[in-house]
Amino acid sequence: EVQLVQSGAEVKKPGESLKISCKGSGYSFTSYWIGWVRQMPGKGLEWMGIMYPGDSKTRYSPSFQGQVTMSVDKSIRTAYLQWSSLKAPDTAMYYCARLLYYDGSGLPGFDIWGQGTMVTVSS
């Protein structure tokens, strides 16, 4: 079964660092781009960025560039999203998702999604 399994919920204080994970299985992990999507409480989905596990290439949405860092450890088929200094507005559900395909002309959408990781930032 093709799936992405994310790490568990986190509760952090402002200023703390955090790294959440997304482990892929059931497919060639290094052949598909992985993306991250934020959903703040009561709000809609926001496209954060994508990373190619094969060579660690990344593309960030301008809104998230410099705010988060995507990385990958392909030896354990795991993608990461990290913050160096969390803020209260980072409180949200974060989803990882697999890009359906990549042809160099555009981005078709995410076909496999993780279950989400809830991040709460509160003093």
Add this chain to the structure above:
Amino acid sequence: QSALTQPPSASGSPGQSVTISCTGTSSDVGGYNYVSWYQHHPGKAPKLMIYDVSKRPSGVPDRFSGSKSGNTASLTVSGLQAEDEADYYCSSYAGSNTAVFGGGTQLTVL
């Protein structure tokens, strides 16, 4: 990049059809044939319903269809069923290997 514009809500009775619009610009929806639609039930992961404007992933009922005209894409759900009640989000390629989502539409089956 600005979020694509969707109506906040839509509704229909069982068996009816409903269409949800998604308006962008020539820099996203109008410029590329990479529009996707997601169904999101609260507490669950989003599900891809349409990609490349009008293609359905395997397993998605053919009651769901997508189209595009100019800067506006549309998702039509025919033969509404109770389980179709969910939030629906459109997304479009926006150039430079980035994408953008719409604000979401809450679909209610009356």
